[in-house]
Amino acid sequence: MKQYQFEVGQKVYLELGVNRSRYEGREYTQGEVTKVGRKYVTVEIGFREYQFDHTNELRQKTDYSQDYYLYETLEALLDERGRKKLAEELTSYFSSTYNLKMKLTLEQMQRIKEIINE
Structure with a gap:
């Protein structure tokens, strides 16, 4: 499990959940750490505070779907968004055996298998 190191006053970045992004028209925002406990870190966004485990x-x-997804840095947030987008593209490409058989050579398919086996 990854260890997170937060400090009071630290600037953090939050990706907006589905419900938030729909109404706010943006994809991420910045917050500030106000408290750090053994289990929870409290982040102030605007005038409200949210806790993250x-x-x-x-x-x-929260008892409902998450309004925010917390990241320590903007780079970590953007990396995760890039991974999600690339995963969607790869999933759609590899979901069809037609794409595999007709668009890729045997050598390309073998290289992909080697990468997967790393």
């Missing part, structure tokens, strides 16, 4: 993959403490 830093022992459980930075999940927001």
Whole structure:
């Protein structure tokens, strides 16, 4: 499990959940750490504070779907968004055996298999 190191006053970045991004028209925002406990880190966004469990993959403490997804840096947020987008593209490409058989050579398919086996 990854260890997160937060400090009071640290600037953090938050990706907006589906419901938030729909109404706010943006994809991420910045917040500030106001408290750090053994289990939760509290982040102020605007005038409200939200708690995130830093022992459980930075999940927001809520009974409903998450409004925000917490990241320590903007780079970490952008990396994760890039990974999600690339995963969607790869999934759509590899979901059809037609693409594999007709668009890739045997050597390309063997290189892909080697990468997967790393």
